[in-house]
Each structure stands twice: as structure tokens, then as C-alpha cells.
Amino acid sequence: MQQAQARRWDSWIDRLPRRVRRVIAVISLTGLPGMYAWSAFWLTTSVPKIIWGPVTFLLIGATLAGSLILYRFVRDRADTRANLDERQRQLRDRAMVLCYQVLSTLLILAVVGVGIPTLFLGRVVTLDATVVGAIALSATVLIPLLPAAALAWIEPDPPPEV
């Protein structure tokens, strides 16, 4: 009974259309940073704590649930040691290239974002423990998720069963 239910879930996840997978990937990757941004915003406003809590849990839950779906969809296909056929290997390689492009873009944006105010505007950019903690936790959770998200992003819709 439980196995049949698990198979139904697997089948549902395996057949997710690409559009839905892309939405899940975006939600998963933005949920956690969104939670930190929301908390930082909340500190500057008079929004009651009763609203802060549910929104925070919703954003964390989005990353958590999205990650589980993405990992389940991709399984071991993002793993470099997995036994894949030529099409799957090629998709995985394209996903890795996409990850590299996304990470290098983020890194360049971060360097420019810190560099311009420091070098040209003479401002001092300070990173306190909260910001470093947020960056560290987001990187720890999201960087390992990136290959699965990239693969879910580029994998075409599965052919209909005939």
C-alpha cells in the first residue's frame, strides 16, 4: 500500500512538465534568501510578529519542499559517478555548465556590488555576523541544490508513453 503510494508520487514527480519544474526551481532557490531579506525588511518596519512567523516559515518551507521535489525528480542524474546513458550524460554536462554560469554571474555581481561603493564612492561595506551567517547558510543549502535545479530546468518534457 505504502509502496504503491510512493510509486504514485514518483510517477507524478517524474512527469512534471518543464514549466512547473522551472517554477519549483526558482521558488526553491529564492525561498531561503527571500526569508533573510524578509526578516531584514521586517526589522525596519512595524509589521507585527504574528505576520513575520508564518511568512518566514512559508519561505523556508518553499525551499525545503522544492528541494525535495527537485532531488526526487533528478535522483542520481546530477551525480558525476552515476551510470547514465549518452543523452543523460550530456544533459548533466549542460546542467553543470549552467551552474557555472549562474555562480560566476552571482560572484561577479557580488564583487561589483561591493567593489563599486568601496573603490569609487569611498563607502565602507561592513559584513556583520548576521549577514555572513545568512550568506553561509544560503550557500551551504543552495549550492549543492544548484545542479539538480539546473537539470530540472533544462530537461525537456518526457515523451508520452506509447
Place this chain on the structure above:
Amino acid sequence: MGRPTQRAEPVLHNRLAVLRTERGLSRQDLADALGVNYQTIGYLERGEYNPSLDLALRAAEYFGLPVEAIFSRRPFTPMSEQLYAGPGRSETAAH
């Protein structure tokens, strides 16, 4: 290694679906025979993935046909048309 079909790339036409159906094979059967995932067979049949030379040759070997009988850069003429149309129709049909 093969390449997933991009819009800018030419589509490689194939007769995999016809040959598979003709032999009463499921996608899984053909995938097992060729050593690929069953979804890869679906992508190949839909022309959404161009196989590597190795995979094309394995398919040709499996079906016992020349590779150009299975894969072509130009659309295939339907087999029924090849068999029953044209000047040699009556002779072909008689056999």
C-alpha cells in the same frame, strides 16, 4: 557523443518508432537492447535527440539494417508509399 536537438540544429529523421512497432517491442525492450534509458528512446523517436554515431550503429546492428535505413537527414518517405505507389505498384503489390 550525440547532441540534444536545438532549434538551430538540423533534425535527424528516423524510423525507430516504425521499426520498434513492427517488431512488437516496447520502448523499454529497445532501450535494454541498446543500453540506454527508456526515455532516451522516446526522445530519439520524437527527433528531440540526435544519437551519437555509436548509438546509431548499435541501433542499425540491432535491427539488422544499414544505418541510413534508420536515420536520415531528410524526411523518410512513408513505407506504404514506397511499397504501393509509383510505376512498379502492381508488381510490388503482387509479391
